[in-house]
Amino acid sequence: MKGIDERPLNDILLPDYLKSRQALINEWLFRLIPDEKAFPPTIHKSMRYSLIAGGKRLRPILSIASSEAIGGDLETVLPFACAIEMIHTYSLIHDDLPAMDNDDLRRGRPTCHKVFGEGIAILTGDALLTHAFSILSRPELGGDVDPSTRLKVINELAFASGTEGMIGGQVLDLEAQNMSLDIEDLSTIHRLKTGALIRASVIIGALIGGAKEKEMNALSAFGQYLGLAFQITDDILDLESPQEISGKTQNSDITNNKATYPAILGIKASKKKAKEAADKAVAAIEPFNHQAEALRRIAYYTICRDR
């Protein structure tokens, strides 16, 4: 992987660590998606358009950092990490559709259906979801990860993105528009809609890295708290961050009459709650050595980011 800084976090700063992992993920994502000229070209163009937009690559970076935290190999975890980013991207494409959140902007660019039309956008989401499972089941990818572990990864990802995870959260979110929610309802929606896949990203990294039971429990708890910290911060950013930084329509939650943490708890209490969740995440992996430093710093980065 020429020209990419592969040093672990201990030797470099977090922004450099994130930048180097993002570069690796971007390189692999494009290697794993059929070329734009592959038949039929429209769908491969739209898959690439949606993936290229970038974003933080938080989920695949979490898989990588989780695997690294227990001494896992960087190149082995990359295709699995990319499959998770494909699932995340598919969920954004479908979420942005007129029948769902009806968003025109995503990651600073027109959404998939704005560019390719609704029909192709629906199929692009379907294609990224399907392609993720194709990648997870290819023996030539992911080094010597044994078939049983691969099946565990597939099952974990299908569960986290299914009706008891991400899709379930989307359903609740759709049904909650224009309804008044209490903090418990809101937590449930977020735990399913966003938290489940973030937690699964950490768990999948742990599976690929060969985590023992105790390590797995600790990393799973880390992932759960991190998901919460992430979502509260997302709600705050929707209010506070101008469009040119967040890449999303500002106040879109308010426009869509969505319940958010700041709306229910206020900004100050929301920020405090996010900080507490990040603290708990870091506490869960307290016994880990310096290899888990990236995870620890990502936990605090999650609540300090500006987009």
Add this chain to the structure above:
Amino acid sequence: MKGIDERPLNDILLPDYLKSRQALINEWLFRLIPDEKAFPPTIHKSMRYSLIAGGKRLRPILSIASSEAIGGDLETVLPFACAIEMIHTYSLIHDDLPAMDNDDLRRGRPTCHKVFGEGIAILTGDALLTHAFSILSRPELGGDVDPSTRLKVINELAFASGTEGMIGGQVLDLEAQNMSLDIEDLSTIHRLKTGALIRASVIIGALIGGAKEKEMNALSAFGQYLGLAFQITDDILDLESPQEISGKTQNSDITNNKATYPAILGIKASKKKAKEAADKAVAAIEPFNHQAEALRRIAYYTICRDR
């Protein structure tokens, strides 16, 4: 499996064979989908609504018959067969959406988006697709099929339903509306949109049944010709079969300005082409013994059915 006739085809008539396998598939489909009361209920209700509508269950029956043709166990193949039916059902839900074919009727009942709204219909398709991969990766399902074979099944299904298969066909179909196609374009669309999943159903049954290389090649060829026979017949039925029998809006292809076999070749030549494809399918499995009798009769049933 109480009360269900599990005798192989040789001892019973094809309609009884199909009926008994459909009953088994329906029983298993509902065992494999979370209960209607499971949280969040809306999505499990809509998944069940779309699956219960019935249909011929051709794809899962093909998996079962393909496995039986080489001596495979009936109960082992059932969860894999059901996963294929879930993928087929998801594709119908998304295909029926206003942004795609905009169909109000499917299998004689209002389509998913007509009952649950577009947002939930999109998520229901996503959920069935995701759930299929969840089922394929569960070690407690599918008897003692080894992890490597499971991964092959997942890869085969992801490929057949991806951009080089079913989704690719949907894209071409969407782009072909209001365009004039020649017979070669039409064959490509059908081979991808319908043929790939039908062929994969046969191949997956063969994988689960433990096919040797020669058997796999023969069954793969059978699946390919059968897919063609099926699709030509579907086009003919869209023209000839009244709505109360087909369960679909009659002449929907004409309304949508779609190219079809009868439109390009005429009815008579289309029927001849379907018959030739069925003959070739049967010829491909000529060396198989009496256990392949179900596959042979299904090939001819495919071109004689009325819906």
